[in-house]
Amino acid sequence: MPAAERTLTIKIREAAWLATFQDLGREQSEALGVPCGGAADQHSASVANILVGNPRTAAGIEIMGGRFTFTTSKAVLIAVTGAPADVTVNGNKVKMWEPVCVPAKGRVVIANARGGMRNYLAFSGSLVTEHFMGSAAPEARMGFPQQISAGQHVELKTSYAGFEHPYLTQPLFRLPVPVPSFEHPVWTIDIVVGPETDAAQGIRELLSSREYTVTAKSNHVGLRLDGPVVHPEGLGEIVSHGVPIGAFEIPHGDELIILGRYRTLTAGYPIVAFATKASLPMLGQARPGQRMTFRWVSQEEAVEAQHEAQRLLNALESRVQSLFGAIDLPHHSRLVPSQAAA
Amino acid sequence: MSTHPAPGQLIPLSDIQDIKAVPFGDSALMVSIASGTVEERQSGSRKLREVLQDMRPHGLLDVVAGVDSILVEFDCLAVSHGQLAQTIRLAAASRSFEGDGPSPTGQHFVIPMVVNESFAPDLADVAAELGISKEAVLAHLEASTLTINLLASAMAPMMGRVEFPGQVSRCREPRTNVDPGSVMVAGTNAIIQPFPGPTGWKVIGRTPLTICDIREEPPTSFKPGDTVRFKVVPESDWERLDGQFLRTDSYTIEEEH
Structure with a gap:
């Protein structure tokens, strides 16, 4: 079984042009005049969470432009998705769209996003943040900006306690990840x-x-x-x-x-x-x-494309679940596929 | 039409139904009452919204209220346009719609407002448009028992009907930033600005109370179907009331009889 949950601190060193807490947005808020909000790229936000064994609706960090850097004294399991960018752990390049094991005293830099606007950073566990109408998504107009700034300490509750692969510094997971293409101009x-x-x-x-x-x-x-x-x-x-x-x-x-x-x-x-x-x-x-x-x-083709997108997310989610179960990494046991925003 | 029902009177939906449902993209339907007067279509869509929120058909995600329509957002993997439209028609047909007016379980709010030059920049315009004095404009507002029809942008309570002798037009050029608490009118509706922001409504006063606060649970005390009376209070009351969260007992009028 994964270790007991503990609380650790993520220290934000550089906060990009804009970094906020983010999730898939509010449910049933629009009847009350509050837009659902949430990650602009719901696919990338969902995949980031799935790759660290979280529910898709967990709060992560949405990053726009510039450099985003954090350090952690203890090991954390993360995933970075969204626009192609350079991601390094202690100076070593790591892959996006994969689970990344960050060791204790790790320094993670996300920079040089190109071809797209936003990156999504998910941590195995739950980030400690405020919620408004059930969601961590910003609602700046109503006084809920959720912005993350350099120097801020963000708390994370996680059961991840590190993962050592016998031969590789970063294990190879080989997961069926649906990665969107940003190549075409x-x-x-x-x-x-x-x-x-x-x-x-x-x-x-x-x-x-x-x-x-x-x-x-x-x-x-x-x-x-x-x-x-x-x-x-x-x-x-x-x-x-x-x-x-x-x-x-x-x-x-x-x-x-x-x-x-x-x-x-x-x-x-x-x-x-x-x-x-x-x-x-x-x-x-x-x-x-x-x-x-x-x-x-046609409407039928539109619905079919959404079916396919969800099928790929569901397939990834069940693969992550069996993999994490097999190698004793913490994962959220999925009850029913989320029909929400994603 | 002359058959305006008394508040609380039940009219079978068959009298006002004829529900139009148009696909709005792959995951939404625009639903409206296809016939009747403007008032009937407005109150009909409000009732329809209440029915939907009450029964929450399979696949329903959210409902956005428009002036005389509702946008029904759904999960396109759970239900199709046609299925949901059919469910909505059945739901409406199986219920009697209540007559126009406040909800029987609604609460009543008295909202104090202060009127001065800077808080009521459009009062003179409204008076001129209606052909009455500024005092008469405020008297009509105070005399009206308003029903909250929907929560508009950022939970702003949109209310009707102000017993004005005519319709109030919107500002030709919308204001880019109106202070929170501003009491505004357009047509025969009133609304309160919950947060700073742009609006084309005419500003005729300001309440010292905070009507929406995201630190409160829920962020507003009111909901659609509740009733509101405005009460013009002297400027000297401002300080005492400033920033208090609006509740049913925030301000009470002495019994008048």
Whole structure:
């Protein structure tokens, strides 16, 4: 059996441009006017937790830009996912998208992220942090910033007590990890029709044939893209209504907005498409300058893609569970597959 | 329509149903009442929201309230658009919708507000638009028993109906930053700004009370269906009430009879 749980301290040395506690977001909060929030790239956040034997919904750290460095006096088990980046433990390069055994007196650096916007860092165990409406995800507007700064000491409760492989400094786990590709300079994002697609004559052809570029005005509320748009015609005033994550809005100006997880919950702009649920994690990684095109799919294809994404996560989760069980590493015993955000 | 039901009176849903459910992406449905007056569609969608939150159909994740619609977010691996739409129609048909008005189990709040030049920058505009005095605007607000219809952005209580003699328009240019506690009106609705932020609503006063505090559990004392009366209080009361968390007993009006 894994060792008893103990509490240790993670000392944050460098805090990137922005680092926050993060998880998959709030459940049932939107009925109360609070956006679900949570990791922009839910796939990477989920995989990081799965790789350290945590429930997918455990709190981790979301890192954007620059260098993030921490030290630990005791051994910890971590995983880093998200945009390709350089990760080192005591100066030695280690792999992303794998469990990483950090020895006592370890120094971990995550830097030079490229091709995407965010990295996710998970620790085996639970990080000690505040929760608001059941989630560690930031809600800055309501006074819950959750930002992590250099010099901060973060407490971790973990049953991991170190793991020594007889021959290798880092054991090879060979897990079936679904790693998204960040290589292509132009991303293809799957979309389904929206209520005002037909009213915007020509938008179908534009979205599937032209290139759109993410601009610097983008944030966690939504991505703003440069590219050709047409304004829907013949619509009366659209009264405020709820808008899902991934809605493609055309505001008054010539731009396209793709709403993110911290969107304002209601809006009155025409909606010409929706990103599929399975394509949202990639959108959560888009940086200013990122180019993308769109591909129309049917609702059935959209659901099928989400099925496949979840199947891969479930397969990884059960492999980690049997592996960690076999080599006596702590793991969260999964009761039912989470139907939540991921 | 002249058949506006009295509060608490039951009307069978068949009178107001005709529920429209449109896919909004692969994991949401936009649900609204397809017929009836604006008021009927608004109260109908509020009742529908209560029914859904009460029965929580399989696969339901969350519900976002709009002015006259609800966005129903669901797990697309658990249920399809068609199945969920059918469940919603059945759920609605199997229940009688209560008439418009406050929830029978609702609480009542009296919310003090202070009105001065800096707290009520739009009061003169509202008075001019309605063709009445500033005092009359406030008198109409104070005389209205408002029902909280939904919690809007950041848990802001959106309330109706203010007994104004007409509709109040929104600001032509939305303000970029309005202070928390601001009491605002648009149409015949009122809302209180819980946190600093932008808004296009007209600001006619400010409450010294804190209406939402994430350190409280729950962060607001009120919920949809509760009722509210506003009470204009002298500026000298501000200091005593400043920052207190709004509860049903935060401020009491002496019995008037």
